[in-house]
Amino acid sequence: MQEKEKVLVVDDEAMICSLLNEFLTLEGYQVAIAYSGEEALSYAEREKPHIVLLDIKMPGMNGLDVLARIKKANKDTKIIIMTGEDTPKLFTEAKALGADYCILKPFKLENLKRFLTSGKEHYGEESQKI
């Protein structure tokens, strides 16, 4: 049997983490949770997840810093930014720092699934619609 892909979910909102944990487990991923940027970095360093689902606005280190540091350490990690902040500027900044996708909350789990499995060509699809 093929090894499960590791997904790290980073969000300071516990309910978002549990939701994504449940969904991603259903979808067959191995899920880890981090409630802060600092936690996320130490996990990423240790476990080298394939995919990181990353919130931006968190107390302490924000998502953009986490994004930059994870990408610097391992540029193959797929990073999906999920944010409640509806500003094109943020999407552009995240892209410049190497984010693979940006997705605006609330998103359909279907869409998230598509981003989890696809290549880079869909970048910003979600942002296009706003």
Place this chain on the structure above:
Amino acid sequence: MLIYGIKNKFSKIFRKLSSYIFPNEEHIIWERRFKQIASLVGEWIWEIDSRGYFTYCNAIVEQVLGYNAEEMRGRLLYDLFYHEDLTKFRNLLVDVFNKRRPFKDFTARFIHKEGHLLTIESHGLPILSHDGVLLGYIGVSRDISERIKLAKRVAESQKMAALGQLSAGIAHEIRNPLQVMSGYTQLLSMTEESKERKEKIKIIEEQINRIEHILQGISQYVRKIPPKEREKVNPNTIIQEVISLINYRASVDNIHINLHLAEDLPEILINKDEMYQVFLNLITNARDAMPHGGILTITTKKRKGMEIIFEDSGVGIPREIRDKIFDPFFTTKEVGKGTGLGLSITRSIVERYGGTIEVESEEGRGTNFTIKLPAGV
């Protein structure tokens, strides 16, 4: 003796008569002085009698109201007021007149000879006879319509910016719980077998979509804040325009403004209103920091790009709040005096042009704000 007495009496009468017909030399000197001063000052100088009829205006009145000095003579002050304000201002002035008080910063709307509205700011002093009877008022007025218009525009864009900040904040707070609701509803519908419950879950999903659309609407509305037209302008010109608008006010507040404007400063592609707002915000803050007057120095320098420095001799910014001054809604002014958005908007405008704004301050000594704009803006 008799002859001498008659002669003496005659000469007294003659002197008295001639003083009516030919004013004495001192009068002439004073009249000349007054006329010269009145013609030098770029303000509308006026005199009214105790009932409010104009007895004198200098030539500037024509630039302000459209009527020349001659047309103004005998005109009733109240006839020039905008009709909506008439009752309010007449009562106010009648009260001031009755108490024979001086007035300062009296602002009223006037109607120009050609029919448009003007906002006029006036200062006046009562003229009293030696036994204390009010003869009239003498004073100075100026047209502040442009200043009011600009202030309104600035207030309007501050309001929009506040709305933007607020709704972005709210939207963000709502999007998280909405994600949780939406996500779990989707998980439920994946596993639910009952047709009836599936229907109900669908209704919840639809309503969640509705909330999301509302949020999108808000973001779009906020983003509709009109795209600003840019034109090539030399920042020195804008600084001078802002100064000409506030100079008078500054002199009343005992603030001296020094300008060191670099002659080789290049033009930059900017929106004039936005730059106005930046400069006006910084100048207004400087003024507020110098309640007892002081010196404001504005310097422009050509560097890699350019630097624009506003230096005041005011109270300074305490170290513990220095980091917060650019935060939206942060203010040290009394409730109702400041929105707490001035510097936050200032910074966002400067950053929109790829620039930075920095602050240096020493308590009791003053504050420097330095704007740096890159070359080729």
